[in-house]
Amino acid sequence: MKTIKVSILIANYNNGEYFADCYNSLINQTYDNWEAIIIDDGSTDDSVEIIKKIISNDARFKLYENQINEGCGATKRKCGEHAVGEIFAYLDPDDALYPEALEKSVHRYNENDAIAATYSKMVECDENLNPQKVFGGTKQIYNTPYFFNCPIKITHFFTFKKEIYLKTQGINPYLRSAVDQDLYLKILEHGNPSFINEVLYYYRLHSKGISQQKSKQYAKESFARVIYDTMIRRNLKSINDERIPFVYKNSEEIYSLLKYQLSFLYRLKIKIKLFLKKVSNR
Template identity: 60%
Template sequence: MISFSILIANYNNGKYFKECYQSLINQTYKNWEAIIIDDASTDDSVQMIQSLIKNDSRFKLFHNTTNEGCGSTKAKCVTYAQGDLCAYLDPDDALYPEALEKVVREFVSRDDLAAVYSQMILCNENLVPGKIYTGTKPIYNNRYFFNYPIQLAHFFTFKREAYLRTTGINTNLKNAVDQDLYLKILEQGAVKYLKEPLYLYRLHSNGISQDKAKQSSKESFARVIHDTMKRRGIQTINRKAVPEVFTSSDEIFKLLNYQTNRMHRLINKIKVTLDI
């Protein structure tokens, strides 16, 4: 039976963790563990988490003695994971009850899959569902796919063995950690898109991926894309040279402007449909 590791990097999200915890308890698929690392929170996160998980051995809580940031903490999560499959779940978000079961079903049916991802639904601060995030779409996965514009997001699950074939998460990243992970995993095998929301994404003022961090995220994402280009040995993009050294985010995104035009996206949609 396939085992599943849910990876949770927590920093000051104690007040939201109960819904995250409850969504795991309610999973229809039962063969899972939850690896939680608290990144030296200054709120009551540790006490809140401990009070909820104390009677369930599937939850394993670890602590950073000092604040190390998102990249380092998420990278540590994988080192503790024992599951065949892994997925990150933010402590302020939640999963639909059948999320793990539906994902496992896809991996069982196809040996060539390195990852499976789904739609997510945007929720308010109280985790009340609103609209489905429309950016998530089926992708044509080749060496020129950089998830720009964003087409691949939560709920992203991957084989642990595929992750171990990569260089892993860049521990220096404060933003765009997930984007870095996606692009590395996509180099390891096929990917399957599930056109249904399996993930509840909470919108709130403390979310590190929202407005106040947008500029920093843009810079980090550009660096991730540049690193990906170099890792894949790509020297030119659409007949334009890839810079040897990263200088600015604008320089990188200008190389990819053609990927936002309608014709390019239509061609990729046809390729996905025909599976070529």
């Protein structure tokens, strides 16, 4: 296996109490060529002290601090600016990786250098990181300009080539929600992903989660705006014979454009295309 350095990018805000699980999942990886870039986004708890104590003198971990809270998008964007790996991967500080997550992801790049990214399944956990159920939405996708990850099919654990990321506009620093969705869509505009049909990511559900509980509606609105911006960036004029609005008005208008992708016939067509693609690659 070609040795590829992976940069694990961690944006933290008030999640220090959960960081030990994140840390332990990294030091127990079966693949050892990695670094972890951590940026604390002006936490108001004792996150920085906790993280410093946990990472101690381990040179693989590099901790930076925002003097004020800049938001998820700005902080995740900064993480990439400090990273030196060939492959980037975001890991939330309240989540964790399966021991073989990095090894299996790197293996895909070694198998096929043409891919731009990898993604896998994730398991939803309780506040103590006890697995509850595998998220059922994650599926192999057929990448086209009309794929918007709505409904969600690409989830964690998502890794991507740094060289591909640098071809994009980068993470939107003004986003405070739907940051990952925005990233996925930008990466897919420059190459195809490889689906690892295994659970590689522990996703913790708790009241502080940025995309959970009270924030769900805000995340839905943010995702709609991300989809609209993607449509404009891709220079699309219509979706399924419906005209894309010249100006963003509301989330309902955007989601209604994609309702056809929920139909049985559309999903069947995608399955057939994936099957034919698999046969042609044999």
